[in-house]
Amino acid sequence: MRYDVVVVGSGIAGPIVARNVAKEGYSVLLIDKKPAIGAPKQCAEGINIKVFEKYDIPYDRRFINREIYGAKLYSPSGYELEIRYKDVSGVILERKVFDKMLAFYAARAGADVLARTEALDVIRENGAIKGIKAKHEGELLEIYADVIVAADGVESTIARKAGINTYAPPHEFDSAYEYEMLIEGFDPDMIHLWFGNEIAPRGYVWVFPKDEDRANVGIGINSDNPRTAKYYLDKWLEENKVPAKKLLEINVGVVPVGGFVKELAKDNVVVVGDAARQVNPIHGGGMAEAMEAGTIASKWIVKALEEENLELLKNYTREWWEKDGKRLERVLKIRKAVEKLTDEDLDVFIQVLSGADAEKIAGGDYLEVIKALLKHPKVLMSKRRMALLKELL
Ligand SMILES: Cc1cc2nc3c(=O)[nH]c(=O)nc-3n(C[C@H](O)[C@H](O)[C@H](O)COP(=O)(O)OP(=O)(O)OC[C@H]3O[C@@H](n4cnc5c(N)ncnc54)[C@H](O)[C@@H]3O)c2cc1C
Numbered sequence: 001m002r003y004d005v006v007v008v009g010s011g012i013a014g015p016i017v018a019r020n021v022a023k024e025g026y027s028v029l030l031i032d033k034k035p036a037i038g039a040p041k042q043c044a045e046g047i048n049i050k051v052f053e054k055y056d057i058p059y060d061r062r063f064i065n066r067e068i069y070g071a072k073l074y075s076p077s078g079y080e081l082e083i084r085y086k087d088v089s090g091v092i093l094e095r096k097v098f099d100k101m102l103a104f105y106a107a108r109a110g111a112d113v114l115a116r117t118e119a120l121d122v123i124r125e126n127g128a129i130k131g132i133k134a135k136h137e138g139e140l141l142e143i144y145a146d147v148i149v150a151a152d153g154v155e156s157t158i159a160r161k162a163g164i165n166t167y168a169p170p171h172e173f174d175s176a177y178e179y180e181m182l183i184e185g186f187d188p189d190m191i192h193l194w195f196g197n198e199i200a201p202r203g204y205v206w207v208f209p210k211d212e213d214r215a216n217v218g219i220g221i222n223s224d225n226p227r228t229a230k231y232y233l234d235k236w237l238e239e240n241k242v243p244a245k246k247l248l249e250i251n252v253g254v255v256p257v258g259g260f261v262k263e264l265a266k267d268n269v270v271v272v273g274d275a276a277r278q279v280n281p282i283h284g285g286g287m288a289e290a291m292e293a294g295t296i297a298s299k300w301i302v303k304a305l306e307e308e309n310l311e312l313l314k315n316y317t318r319e320w321w322e323k324d325g326k327r328l329e330r331v332l333k334i335r336k337a338v339e340k341l342t343d344e345d346l347d348v349f350i351q352v353l354s355g356a357d358a359e360k361i362a363g364g365d366y367l368e369v370i371k372a373l374l375k376h377p378k379v380l381m382s383k384r385r386m387a388l389l390k391e392l393l
Contacts, residue, residue, distance in 0.1 A: 003029045003112075004305055006132055006145040008119040008158045010037045012287050013273030014151030015102035016055065016294030017301070022110035024302045029143060030103060030111050031134060033118035038099030042253035044178060044208045044216045045093040046191055047287050055291045057105075063098035064091045065210040069189045073358060075350035076196030076343035083355030084190070092191075092208050092216070117141070119152065122161050122269075129162055129268060147301050147313070148269045151294070154254050156275030164266050168259025168277060170224050174203055174284055176253045177229035178218025180210070182246035188212050194236070195346050201225055202339050203284070205236050214248070220255055220284050222339075257281040258332050264297075264320055265313040272297050278320075280328065281335040282362055289324065296320050330364040337388055345385060348378045366392065 007018045010032035018030040046068070052059045068091060070084040107113045117136040122129045123144070131144035150159035154173075159166050186192050188209035195204050203220035210216065219233040229252075237244045256277035264271055272278070272293045279286035297316045304312040341349070353361075357369045370389050379385045 001029070001141060002144045003027045004145065005029070005147045005149060005301060006031070006143050007111075007149040007151055008132065009150070009152035009156075009273075009275070010034075010103045010106075010113065010115075011099055011151065011153055011273065011290070012102065013275075013278075013290035013294040013297075014149065015099070015106040016291050017149050017151060017272060017298045018106035018111040018113075019102070019109045020295065020298035021301050021305075022106060025110070026302070026305055028106070028111040029145070030106050030113045031117040031119060031136075031143075032103070032115055035116045036096075036100070037103045037113075037115050038096040040249070040251065041095040041099075042176075042251050043093075043095050043287075044206055044218055045095050045210070046090055046208045046285065047093060048090050049088055051288050051291055055295060057102070057291075060101065063094050063101055065094050066092040066188065068092060068191055068209075070355070071191045071193060071358075072187070073350055074192070074194045075347045076199060077347045079347055079350045081350045081353060081355065081358060082190075083358055090191070092210050094210075119158050122148065122158065132158065146268060146305065147310070149297065149301070150269060150271040150275050151273050151290075152275050154256050154274040154277075156271065159261070159269065159271040159275055162266060162269040164261065164263055164269065164271055166261050166271065166275065166277075168256065171222065172256060172258035172277070173223040174220040174255040174257050175223040175225070175229040176218060176220045176251075176255050176284070177233050178216055178249075178251040178253075179233070179244065179247045180214070180216050180249035180251070181244065182213055182248075183207065183215045183217055183242060184213050186215070188215075195350070196343050197346075198343065199236060200232055202335075205233065216251075217242070218251070223254065255279060255284040255286070257284055257335065260325055260328060260332075262317075264293075264317040265300075268310050268313070270297050270301065270313055270316055278324065278328070280362070281332040282338065289328070292324055293320055296323065327364040330366070331362070333392060334361060334364070334366060337392055340388060345382075345388075348382075348385070349373075352376050352378055 004026040192207040202222040261276040273290035
């Protein structure tokens with residue numbers, strides 16, 4: 001088999017690359033090891049509404065379960081911070097449908113798509129990578145391609161086999177555990193997030209509503225924690241008297257929350273999405289980042305093929321670091337500061353921050369917020385809080 005481009009992994013990043021490159025007339029093969037692309041999901045399915053227009057994705061009710069109007073944040077002692085918009089700000093997807101439709105859009109743009117096809121290794125000839133070895137329905141395939149895209153998620157093997165350094169220490173990963181379940185008593189127009197060192201060390205508990213009385217209820221914690229994410233989630237459900245007997249799905253996963261891959265393209269191999277740890281380290285969302293990286297990567301793949309100069313792929317690394325990498329490094333700095341907050345600090349910050357402040361912080365645009373906080377009496381009273389905030393300036 002021979003293609004211009006082979007894309008390994010049909011989550012979010014992979015099909016965006018496959019669609020964009022196929023649209024320009026190049027031959028593309030998109031493979032995924034899952035028998036049904038999209039299932040099982042490992043996601044809370046929340047995404048900002050802006051992505052549909054930005055990445056040219058139809059706003060299709062088949063994969064939009066619910067429209068969301070903001071977020072509610074809860075501190076350890078129960079203080080609440082509400083960020084509510086007049087208009088829809090985000091949606092909760094049905095990822096099983098969404099991922100499959102993204103692959104379908106790639107197919108419709110001209111890409112070939114093969115489910116149940118696992119990439120096993122790269123093909124090397126005289127030291128150069130010429131393609132990948134894969135297994136489709138038990139049959140071994142040799143797929144030759146000019147460009148290989150590793151979009152194979154957090155456990156990515158293809159980039160590593162191609163010699164790209166994708167190592168990050170265990171501390172840069174979160175463990176996530178989630179029930180899709182029947183749940184009542186929470187405003188279904190908002191996402192809900194609970195913070196606290198006893199509730200979710202380093203992370204948070206989330207309720208992302210689907211329908212009026214169904215939601216993804218999950219947790220993310222630091223993966224080097226001696227206790228499991230399941231332990232903390234079950235404890236939260238019990239303490240909040242949420243009955244846990246109507247569990248429709250159990251989703252377990254690992255979220256890369258730092259240690260972004262430095263070299264995103266090497267020779268004719270590029271790495272995108274979770275495989276490159278292109279995830280927002282403060283909230284663990286990676287779908288929008290995967291779409292952005294996929295868009296930048298596909299632009300340079302097309303240019304490299306057009307000009308028959310694979311050196312141009314290196315521009316993907318440069319452009320991503322300029323556009324997204326720098327911003328995400330700032331967000332990582334905040335996550336490291338947030339890790340040091342006590343429950344009392346979390347109470348104070350949730351009391352004094354406004355919705356607009358919280359939004360700026362999560363996006364990495366935090367300097368004005370920090371400056372304002374430094375003048376707040378509840379911050380001025382604590383030398384430690386002052387020192388923590390000053391670290392971020
Ligand atoms: C519990 C949990 C909740 C989350 N909630 C959110 C959220 O609400 N919002 C958000 O934006 N992000 C969320 N994320 C993160 C988000 O799911 C990822 O950032 C996003 O899916 C990354 O997309 P991707 O295409 O890089 O990788 P993936 O979506 O992981 O896709 C990788 C694909 O590669 C395939 N694959 C892997 N190895 C091979 C191989 N050798 N051969 C062939 N195929 C292979 C896999 O089957 C998979 O389909 C969450 C993550 C977890 C774990």
